[in-house]
Amino acid sequence: MSTSPLHAAAAVLEAAGVGAHSRLCCALSGGVDSVVLLDLLAGLQARFGFALSAAHVNHGLNPAASAWQAHCAALCSHRGIPFAAFSVDVARDDPEGLESAARKARHAVLESVACDWLVFGHHRDDQAETVLFRLFRGTGLRGASAMAAVEPGAEGRAGRLRPLLGVGRAAIRDWARVHALTWVEDDSNTDRRFARNDIRHRILPAIETAYPSASASIARAAAHFREASDLLDELAASDERACGGRMLVSEVLLALSDARVANLLRWQARCCGMAAPSRARLLEALRQLRAAPAVRPLHFPLGDLVCCAYRGEVWLEPVGGGLPTPCHWVGAAEVEKPWGVGKVVFSPAPGRGIVRAAMDQAAKLSLVTRPVGLRMRLAPERPSRTFKNLCQEAGIPAWMRERLPVLEIDGRVAWIGGIGVDVAFACPPGGEGVVPEWVPVSS
Ligand SMILES: Nc1ncnc2c1ncn2[C@@H]1O[C@H](COP(=O)(O)OP(=O)(O)OP(=O)(O)O)[C@@H](O)[C@H]1O
Numbered sequence: 001m002s003t004s005p006l007h008a009a010a011a012v013l014e015a016a017g018v019g020a021h022s023r024l025c026c027a028l029s030g031g032v033d034s035v036v037l038l039d040l041l042a043g044l045q046a047r048f049g050f051a052l053s054a055a056h057v058n059h060g061l062n063p064a065a066s067a068w069q070a071h072c073a074a075l076c077s078h079r080g081i082p083f084a085a086f087s088v089d090v091a092r093d094d095p096e097g098l099e100s101a102a103r104k105a106r107h108a109v110l111e112s113v114a115c116d117w118l119v120f121g122h123h124r125d126d127q128a129e130t131v132l133f134r135l136f137r138g139t140g141l142r143g144a145s146a147m148a149a150v151e152p153g154a155e156g157r158a159g160r161l162r163p164l165l166g167v168g169r170a171a172i173r174d175w176a177r178v179h180a181l182t183w184v185e186d187d188s189n190t191d192r193r194f195a196r197n198d199i200r201h202r203i204l205p206a207i208e209t210a211y212p213s214a215s216a217s218i219a220r221a222a223a224h225f226r227e228a229s230d231l232l233d234e235l236a237a238s239d240e241r242a243c244g245g246r247m248l249v250s251e252v253l254l255a256l257s258d259a260r261v262a263n264l265l266r267w268q269a270r271c272c273g274m275a276a277p278s279r280a281r282l283l284e285a286l287r288q289l290r291a292a293p294a295v296r297p298l299h300f301p302l303g304d305l306v307c308c309a310y311r312g313e314v315w316l317e318p319v320g321g322g323l324p325t326p327c328h329w330v331g332a333a334e335v336e337k338p339w340g341v342g343k344v345v346f347s348p349a350p351g352r353g354i355v356r357a358a359m360d361q362a363a364k365l366s367l368v369t370r371p372v373g374l375r376m377r378l379a380p381e382r383p384s385r386t387f388k389n390l391c392q393e394a395g396i397p398a399w400m401r402e403r404l405p406v407l408e409i410d411g412r413v414a415w416i417g418g419i420g421v422d423v424a425f426a427c428p429p430g431g432e433g434v435v436p437e438w439v440p441v442s443s
Pocket residue numbers: 026027028029033034055056057058059103106119120121122126
């Protein structure tokens with residue numbers, strides 16, 4: 001039995017805490033689902049008190065695209081709902097296909113709408129199709145949990161609501177007919193060349209002849225998967241804390257089971273907005289981490305990310321993300337400077353680090369990547385060494401060398417991150433010193 005669309009939608013708004021302070025924007029394609037959604041939201045406005053607007057994305061792919069846009073504009077103007085239309089360029093050469101390219105372009109532009117919640121017309125049958133589509137591609141638990149009815153926004157971005165996620169397609173069409181709503185039909189929705197449509201029109205109906213409530217059951221299974229997947233996220237967050245934060249202490253990390261380490265790294269990838277690395281690559285990274293002694297460096301590509309291990313810590317960073325930009329300043333010895341995806345922190349330390357006066361009196365302090373011909377002497381009794389020698393002695397791997405911060409005081413090298421302070425700038429016992437510390441990845 002299908003839930004009443006109005007009750008289902010109200011329950012989702014309530015669960016999200018929608019109220020008089022909330023700004024909702026209905027993603028309006030002009031199709032029956034989002035037209036019904038707009039109708040329901042307009043009907044619920046008085047009860048919840050939210051501000052409602054609508055946005056349509058014109059992909060320019062169908063000859064009727066302008067007519068769809070005009071239809072959406074008319075629906076909103078008739079109800080006095082503020083309406084915005086966006087035209088997007090859809091990449092025709094996207095390796096994932098035209099449908100996927102259109103979806104990416106659509107979501108990117110909808111993200112720019114100023115609102116608290118973007119509201120979508122996905123329903124229970126969409127949910128079942130999404131689960132099957134992902135299962136056929138070997139998805140993990142998070143993927144199989146498909147869409148959430150309430151997806152809070154991260155870092156000041158709008159959240160996403162899907163008030164019709166528990167409602168079947170038939171109930172939505174019934175609502176549209178009973179309320180005499182008008183909508184457009186997108187003929188690409190019946191085009192079987194698109195994999196999703198094939199699931200909708202051929203595969204799911206075939207399953208439903210054997211299991212009549214398969215769609216509802218699959219959508220229910222998705223809710224179970226989501227619960228389990230949320231628990232795995234909680235486990236990952238707690239494991240990250242136990243491992244010391246975003247830079248994971250390898251000794252603690254590697255005491256966890258393979259499945260837990262993989263869960264933690266996948267979760268970290270998702271937290272930085274990156275696609276989860278493939279299982280095979282993740283397991284190989286793990287094998288290498290376990291094979292290496294705790295101190296052996298690792299730089300292992302995982303899709304858009306790299307898994308790095310260095311001096312007892314393990315972290316993920318975007319490909320090319322460690323490359324820093326030089327910076328220059330005057331005066332303040334105790335500062336914190338961003339460096340690549342990390343930072344350099346300068347702290348006072350009696351008798352250690354760099355002579356404070358040298359920094360205080362400098363006309364220019366600079367953090368740079370290694371200058372050409374760099375040499376340094378770490379102790380009075382030791383000879384001056386080339387950058388390459390210094391790195392080899394300190395066990396710094398080649399991939400790490402281009403990102404080592406080098407502190408120059410009035411153009412002379414005073415300190416190299418991960419290596420040490422030049423003898424000419426070293427603070428004598430009892431003197432006032434400043435210790436620079438390079439943190440390769442900030443939390
Ligand atoms: N052109 C559009 N403009 C605005 N909103 C749209 C547009 N197309 C789709 N939407 C919104 O997305 C919902 C889902 O649409 P549809 O099922 O066609 O997309 P999908 O590609 O399956 O889903 P998704 O975009 O979330 O991956 C619609 O009910 C509507 O709220």
